[in-house]
Amino acid sequence: MNKKDIPIFAQKLNEMFPDAKTELYYTNEFQLLIAILMSAQATDKQVNIVNRNFFKFLKEPNDGAKMEVDYIKDFINSISFYNNKAENIKKTSVILSEKYNNKIPKTINELVTLPGVGIKTAKVFLAVVEDAPYIGVDTHVHRVLNRLGIVKTKTPLETDKKISSGFTKDNHAMLHNTLVLFGRYHCIARKPKCETCPFSGKCNFFKKNKI
Structure with a gap:
């Protein structure tokens, strides 16, 4: 997957997780x-x-x-x-x-x-x-973006620096929670669910490992 695929990628994630929000408990x-x-x-x-x-x-x-x-x-x-x-x-x-x-x-x-x-x-x-245009890069986001080939980085901090040039502000607002949820429940660290992933055709990790 390359940068030109990002808008479609972002939209598909939004369709997968239309009500995406943080799963942390809080009241204020x-x-x-x-x-x-x-x-x-x-x-x-x-x-x-x-x-x-x-x-x-x-x-x-x-x-x-x-x-x-x-x-x-x-x-x-x-x-x-x-x-x-x-x-x-x-x-x-x-x-x-x-x-x-x-x-x-x-x-x-x-x-x-x-x-x-x-x-x-x-x-x-x-x-x-604030619905601010930021993506908080945790281990899930770092893993997903590297597996897809959108970035090639070794740490979440490096990924954070890279993505600012690839995603529009609209993409950021949409992608924050959807990326986290996708990494948490689909593109998991061990035994990712590649067989049901809509992005496997453009995924570097899938092509390399043929899970």
Whole structure:
């Protein structure tokens, strides 16, 4: 698959997932940001199990700012890297409470200054809450785009840099959630469902492996 196929690719994904949205559990923007932060190196399912209880107590930055780090750890200790994540939740809550008056900044440059919030987290957050033209490149998106041959990169960060030249802003808004879901449920890491994939005819991975 090459760049000229991208509009058709994007439209087909939209048809496959017409109601695509994040699968993370949250009730407000702050909780969404924290959920995305927690989802690094963890599944949405794992994070949701934790947060359906944790978010009863963590509803806004003020709540997190008042919590002791060990208290946060007790809630999230089933999540990978929970020690670092608990520290970041505390620090981010304090900054949002004191500097932003409990509001969440809406620019990438501001978001990435928050502890635990990298470029991917910032882009995912803005894509969800602002319908911003960003694709948060996680392992699923990185895998799909490389298998199809749209990019040839070794890391999600490299993929993030590459895709800006290949997708229009309209494509970005449409593709964020559909790409994640396609990678999560179809183009999975092991035993991808190539036999039912509408893109196998143009997929470099399929041509090479003939699954």
